Amino acid sequence: MGEAPAFFVDHLGNGHTNGFGVKSEPKKRDTSVQIGDRSYVIGGIHEGNPLFLGVQIHDKITNKWSSPTVLGTGPKPCKGYSAIVLKNGRVLVIKKDSASDDSIWFLEVDSLFVREQRKLLGKEVVAWSKGVRGNAEKPIVISGPSGVGKGTLIAMLMKEFPSMFGFSVSHTTRAPRCMEKNSVHYHFTDKTVMEKEIKDGKFLEFASVHGNLYGTSIESVEVVTDSGKRCILDIDVQGARSVKASSLDAIFIFICPPSMKELEDRLRARGTETEEQIQKRLRNAEAEIKAGKSSGIFGHILYNDNLEECYKNLKNVLGIDDDAPVNGVEAVEGINLPKEHTVTKMEDEILIEETGEGTKKKTIVLDLSSINGGAPGRTRGIDLDMVKSS
Numbered sequence: 001m002g003e004a005p006a007f008f009v010d011h012l013g014n015g016h017t018n019g020f021g022v023k024s025e026p027k028k029r030d031t032s033v034q035i036g037d038r039s040y041v042i043g044g045i046h047e048g049n050p051l052f053l054g055v056q057i058h059d060k061i062t063n064k065w066s067s068p069t070v071l072g073t074g075p076k077p078c079k080g081y082s083a084i085v086l087k088n089g090r091v092l093v094i095k096k097d098s099a100s101d102d103s104i105w106f107l108e109v110d111s112l113f114v115r116e117q118r119k120l121l122g123k124e125v126v127a128w129s130k131g132v133r134g135n136a137e138k139p140i141v142i143s144g145p146s147g148v149g150k151g152t153l154i155a156m157l158m159k160e161f162p163s164m165f166g167f168s169v170s171h172t173t174r175a176p177r178c179m180e181k182n183s184v185h186y187h188f189t190d191k192t193v194m195e196k197e198i199k200d201g202k203f204l205e206f207a208s209v210h211g212n213l214y215g216t217s218i219e220s221v222e223v224v225t226d227s228g229k230r231c232i233l234d235i236d237v238q239g240a241r242s243v244k245a246s247s248l249d250a251i252f253i254f255i256c257p258p259s260m261k262e263l264e265d266r267l268r269a270r271g272t273e274t275e276e277q278i279q280k281r282l283r284n285a286e287a288e289i290k291a292g293k294s295s296g297i298f299g300h301i302l303y304n305d306n307l308e309e310c311y312k313n314l315k316n317v318l319g320i321d322d323d324a325p326v327n328g329v330e331a332v333e334g335i336n337l338p339k340e341h342t343v344t345k346m347e348d349e350i351l352i353e354e355t356g357e358g359t360k361k362k363t364i365v366l367d368l369s370s371i372n373g374g375a376p377g378r379t380r381g382i383d384l385d386m387v388k389s390s
């Protein structure tokens with residue numbers, strides 16, 4: 001199979017290993033897996049913060065403990081975990097006693113992303129990724145100069161198809177406009193806070209635009225996708241370039257104005273900027289339009305002259321037929337994992353069997369053969385099937 005040995009250590013020092021069959025341990029909160037000469041201990045508290053689960057590494061050869069930098073948002077501590085080593089440097093962690101949409105997690109200890117981050121940061125790194133059932137539709141990146149009508153078009157789309165599209169709420173250091181609400185239009189934030197979060201790897205992309213810092217957090221995209229909706233990102237060309245280079249597989253659309261004169265008229269008519277800010281936006285617009293048209297980032301370029309016509313073209317690009325009913329991503333039926341269970345690995349399938357008191361025992365198959373994505377975002381494509389409840 002070409003995989004790292006998968007076994008479970010009940011307690012470091014007198015570790016009992018039982019091949020691919022893993023017995024979950026209800027009494028102890030810490031769980032550990034061994035990969036090569038290292039044991040990864042999952043449990044306890046992360047950096048004194050009771051809201052985050054800690055990870056520690058024990059190196060058998062040096063007999064030393066270390067605390068790696070933990071990237072991503074991990075699971076909150078709970079009563080216990082089952083852990084199993086998968087291929088490609090990942091550990092599957094199943095939480096006990098937790099809601100079904102919060103029970104499957106992946107700790108990446110030697111994935112491609114972790115190896116890149118380790119090189120970049122020059123230190124030991126592990127990363128959490130939440131497991132999510134089902135797949136997601138491609139996110140949509142919309143760029144264009146200030147005042148071209150991006151916000152207007154996006155608002156039309158969200159109004160007509162509220163269950164299909166969701167907006168990625170960006171972070172920005174610019175001041176809110178009078179009608180703008182925090183966490184709805186933007187997460188309005190402080191420059192030092194945002195810079196720290198960028199350093200902590202929380203952002204998919206960021207850029208300095210018209211003198212302010214803007215960025216898309218990984219979480220902003222993932223919460224929309226988690227809700228079964230297709231995510232729309234309104235970001236500038238620099239941001240679009242970063243997304244294009246990332247693992248996010250998106251559709252890229254650039255919106256052009258019919259003329260610079262019309263763009264100026266729209267910006268003035270909107271009445272949200274000072275004269276100085278309007279001048280800055282117009283100066284940046286020329287370079288942005290040039291980059292948008294020539295960069296090869298955007299698969300679709302739409303002209304927003306007549307609003308209704310442009311909106312119709314946008315829907316065409318997104319494959320929305322005016323006559324056909326539109327649904328979001330199909331909802332997946334909920335399956336609750338049993339609190340007490342044993343976990344057995346068989347190729348790409350994990351068998352979760354209920355243990356403990358009671359007669360009706362569940363057996364669930366967790367199919368990992370089609371998983372995709374991973375840290376710094378979610379791991380999607382998980383399939384859960386109830387095979388037996390006896």
Ligand SMILES: Nc1nc2c(ncn2[C@@H]2O[C@H](COP(=O)(O)OP(=O)(O)O)[C@@H](O)[C@H]2O)c(=O)[nH]1
Binds near residue numbers: 145170205236
């Ligand atoms: N790179 C990047 N650009 C963003 C983000 N959010 C907004 N922008 C871009 O920042 C620019 C200014 O946005 P805003 O201040 O709302 O002004 P407006 O475009 O005139 O409405 C626009 O080009 C947006 O597309 C983000 O998260 N990342």
Ligand SMILES: Nc1ncnc2c1ncn2[C@@H]1O[C@H](COP(=O)(O)OP(=O)(O)O)[C@@H](O)[C@H]1O
Binds near residue numbers: 149151152307308
């Ligand atoms: N096709 C259009 N024709 C005329 N005005 C438009 C059109 N599209 C948008 N507008 C107006 O132009 C202004 C800027 O649009 P907005 O959506 O805020 O742009 P952006 O989000 O790209 O900065 C708004 O007042 C909007 O009502």
